[in-house]
Amino acid sequence: MTQPPQDEPTADSPEELRRQVERTRHELGGTVEALAAKTDVKARAQEKATALKEQAGTTAAHLSEQARTKAAEAAHLLEEKVPGPVKDTAAAAAVQVRARAGQAEQLWQEKAPRQVRDRRGALIGAAAAIALVCLLLRRGKK
DSSP states (O other): OOOOTSSSSSOSSSSHHHHHHHHHOOOOHHHHHHHHHOHHHHHHHHHHHHHHHHHHHHHHHHHHHHHHHHHHHHHHHHHHHSSSHHHHHHHHHHHHHHHHHHHHHHHHHHHHHHHHHHHHHHHHHHHHHHHHHHHHHHHHHO
């Protein structure tokens, strides 16, 4: 017969021997399951991919928050540094551009042919650029 392990006492009764065998089977089953899990490459790769995806999401959220904070700080610094008259001029120009854009839109809908309306975005951009150039030229003359 085989010798019992050195660290385990021998069983005194058949019932004790059955308990030892059952415990050993249970431990062996756990060991086999752990080894099987280590050899399941597909499952391990999926677990790693899930972990990396979660980490990337967390990092992206953190970086997005940092970007928002930095943008807010930059906007605040810019607002502090821009002189009051420039802010007033920019606000007045924005009001004028909005008013002229509304007038242009109304005129556009009334008179522009369909082919021209289809290219409305490019034309509005050009009109805004022209208005901006006019304002800058007017400011330079003062």
